[in-house]
Every structure is written in structure tokens, then in C-alpha cells.
Ligand SMILES: Nc1nc2c(ncn2[C@@H]2O[C@H](COP(=O)(O)OP(=O)(O)OP(=O)(O)O)[C@@H](O)[C@H]2O)c(=O)[nH]1
């Protein structure tokens with residue numbers, strides 16, 4: 173998901189790197205590392221070829237007043253903005269700044285902002301280091317954060333999640349003291365990764381734990397599946413029946429979609445294939461009564477799991493939403509699970525919000541994750557409704573279901589994205 177974003181961010185941080193080196197120079201806060209003292213204006217990696225020999229000056233430790241004067245005029249001539257006078261002042265005041273910076277430095281150390289300092293890839297590329305470290309300012313990261321936000325929204329991440337991620341990345345970056353500007357790409361990715369890790373990790377019990385808890389009380393775990401049309405509710409029930417049968421439990425399915433033509437036949441087909449009992453009534457009958465019967469059946473037979481299939485319904489259809497509430501009232505499920513289609517991105521998140529308002533859902537299953545390249549729903553849905561994702565549907569076969577694991581999801585979202593794309 174972050175593949176194209178990575179390229180964009182990498183470009184922007186190259187630009188930022190130039191800006192920061194420029195700032196460091198204005199603060200007289202840059203020194204060469206490689207011993208190649210005549211490349212002061214090379215601005216890091218890529219521009220080395222463009223060095224104009226006539227513009228080179230000596231490194232700061234050797235520079236007297238004269239050199240400083242020359243440097244000042246270089247800043248003016250190279251200045252991108254109209255703040256030339258300010259820049260000149262900055263140069264004059266650089267002595268005072270050292271004191272200020274020292275104080276600031278210890279402040280940030282105490283806040284442990286320098287956690288990556290020791291790991292900073294010295295000698296990894298680039299010819300310069302900052303004499304004193306540089307602090308990343310809010311202005312420095314404006315472009316990167318804007319691009320990050322746009323990238324997240326394009327990937328169908330919900331607005332509030334994008335805002336949260338950007339805010340978290342900003343807090344992580346701003347005030348961070350860096351030794352070398354090229355680390356910004358790396359810092360941004362690390363910050364992004366920890367922001368996303370935080371967001372997708374919503375604690376909750378696993379369904380298996382819940383089955384065990386109910387079993388200890390001599391009761392079946394009753395699970396009702398809801399969602400709009402065609403998201404994969406019935407298929408998911410077939411998969412879960414198979415999954416728990418293989419784990420040694422005995423599930424029973426309630427054919428409570430008595431509404432759609434062919435729905436009872438479809439769920440019966442899955443139950444037969446997997447080899448579990450199905451409780452069904454006539455088409456058009458009361459779905460709540462079917463669910464009730466299935467729960468009674470499980471109790472009587474000592475079965476551990478009841479899976480209630482329901483008709484797909486749009487969140488805007490009041491009658492069908494009321495019917496769904498009735499099924500819940502009558503069958504009194506332990507878990508109401510919203511089944512969302514990952515491919516529908518932000519729509520899936522918005523539907524989950526509406527179903528949660530109507531019926532108070534307990535968890536989410538996202539289907540079609542196998543075909544989803546954007547990842548927006550996976551990233552947003554749990555966070556927005558504050559309910560855990562429990563399983564992911566990853567294909568059309570009975571075995572294509574996966575218990576949700578935040579660590580795995582994080583790796584999926586950042587796959588191809590390990591390490592940092594710094595072009596040397
Ligand atoms: N690729 C892929 N396809 C899936 C997945 N889950 C379900 N499907 C497909 O999605 C389509 C709809 O699945 P159903 O289980 O009928 O969906 P439903 O929510 O029960 O639909 P309604 O009962 O009409 O509301 C079927 O073709 C399934 O094979 C999945 O995880 N991956």
C-alpha cells in the first residue's frame with residue numbers, strides 16, 4: 173500500500189534535505205566529513221556533478237571573517253526566498269544560537285528524542301554532517317506531511333485515520349534532532365510505521381477464546397453476521413464452519429437469510445460441503461425464528477458454535493435494519509460481526525459506522541483482502557468504530573480465512589517497503 177507513497181516521499185525528502193543543508197549552512201552548522209573540503213556547495217549526493225569550482229569556499233573551521241562574508245553573499249545569491257535580510261541576521265547571530273541550541277539539545281535528550289542517534293548511519297552516504305545537530309521544524313516537514321495525507325486518502329484511508337497518522341508522524345518528526353538530513357526519509361518511514369502499528373492494533377479476544385469461555389459454561393457461542401449485499405457473509409460462514417470443525421468444535425449454521433432468492437440453497441450448499449448441520453425454514457419466514465431454533469438446537473446437542481447468516485441489507489433500508497435488530501433481540505448473540513468488503517475501501521468503513529450505530533457490532537471480518545491493493549479499509553475500519561478486526565477473508569476457498577494479526581497486517585501494508593529508499 174505504501175509503495176507509491178514511498179517514492180513520492182523520497183523525492184520530497186530529497187528536497188527537504190537540500191533545505192536543511194541550506195539552513196545548516198546559514199547557521200554555520202555544517203562541516204565536511206570526507207576530507208574533500210572543496211565540495212562545500214555540493215549539497216549532498218546527487219548534485220555533486222553540478223559543482224561550480226568558482227563557488228567553493230573553505231570549510232567553516234578554517235574560515236575567518238573574510239570567508240564568512242563571502243559565504244553570506246553566497247546565501248543571498250542562492251536564496252530561494254525573499255528573507256535575505258533575515259538570513260544575514262541569522263549568520264550574525266550564530267554565536268548566540270549556539271548557546272540556545274545547547275540548551276535545546278539537552279531538553280530533547282531528556283525527552284529521549286534522540287533515540288536513533290546512535291544508529292544514525294554515519295558514513296552511509298553524503299559528504300556532510302552538521303557540526304551541531306539540526307532540529308527538524310514544523311515548516312521543514314509541511315510538504316512531506318501533506319503528501320503523506322494525500323497518499324493515505326488516495327489509498328481510501330478514512331479521513332480521521334489519515335489525520336491521526338499525519339499528526340502522529342508530525343509529532344514524531346518535529347523537534348527530532350538529526351545529524352544528517354538524508355535520515356529524514358528513514359525517520360518518516362519509521363514514524364509512519366509506528367503510527368500505523370498503533371492504529372491497527374485494537375485489542376480484543378479471539379473467537380476461539382470466546383468459544384472456550386462459553387463452553388466452560390455449557391453454552392454455545394452465538395455469532396450473527398451482518399453487512400450489505402454481497403460482501404461475503406455466507407462464504408465467510410462456510411469458511412468459519414470449516415475452520416472450527418477442523419479445530420475440533422461442532423458448529424451449526426442458521427439460514428436466517430430468508431429474504432433473498434437462492435440464499436437458503438446457497439448456505440445449505442456450503443453447510444453440506446463442509447459437513448455441518450444447517451437449521452432452515454421456508455423462504456420468506458421469520459429470520460429471527462430460524463436463529464432462535466439454531467441456538468436451541470446447539471444447546472440441546474451440546475454444539476459449541478452457532479453461525480447465523482443474515483440477508484445483505486443497505487444501511488439506509490429502515491425496514492431491513494429493523495428486521496436485523498429483531499434477529500439480534502431474539503437470538504441474543506454473543507457476537508455481532510460486521511462483514512465488510514475490503515475492495516470497497518472507505519465505503520466499507522462508512523457502512524461499519526452505520527451498522528455499529530444501528531446494532532452495536534462487536535467485531536469485523538474484512539473479506540476479499542486477497543484482491544485489495546489499497547489497504548484503506550484494513551487500516552481504518554477497526555480504528556474508526558473502535559472494534560477489532562477478527563478475521564480476514566483471503567480467497568474464495570473454504571480454507572481462505574485468516575485470524576487477524578496486527579503484526580502480519582503491518583507487514584502486509586508495508587510489504588516491499590522494508591528499508592529506506594534512499595538513492596545514493
Ligand atoms: N476473492 C474473494 N472473494 C470472496 C471472499 N469472500 C467472499 N467472496 C466472494 O464474494 C461473493 C459474494 O459472497 P457471498 O458470501 O455470497 O456474500 P454475501 O454477503 O452472503 O451476499 P448476500 O447474501 O447477497 O448479501 C462470492 O462470489 C464469494 O466467492 C474473499 O475473501 N476473497
Ligand SMILES: [Mg+2]
Pocket residue numbers: 405406407429435481482483484
Ligand atoms: Mg449471503
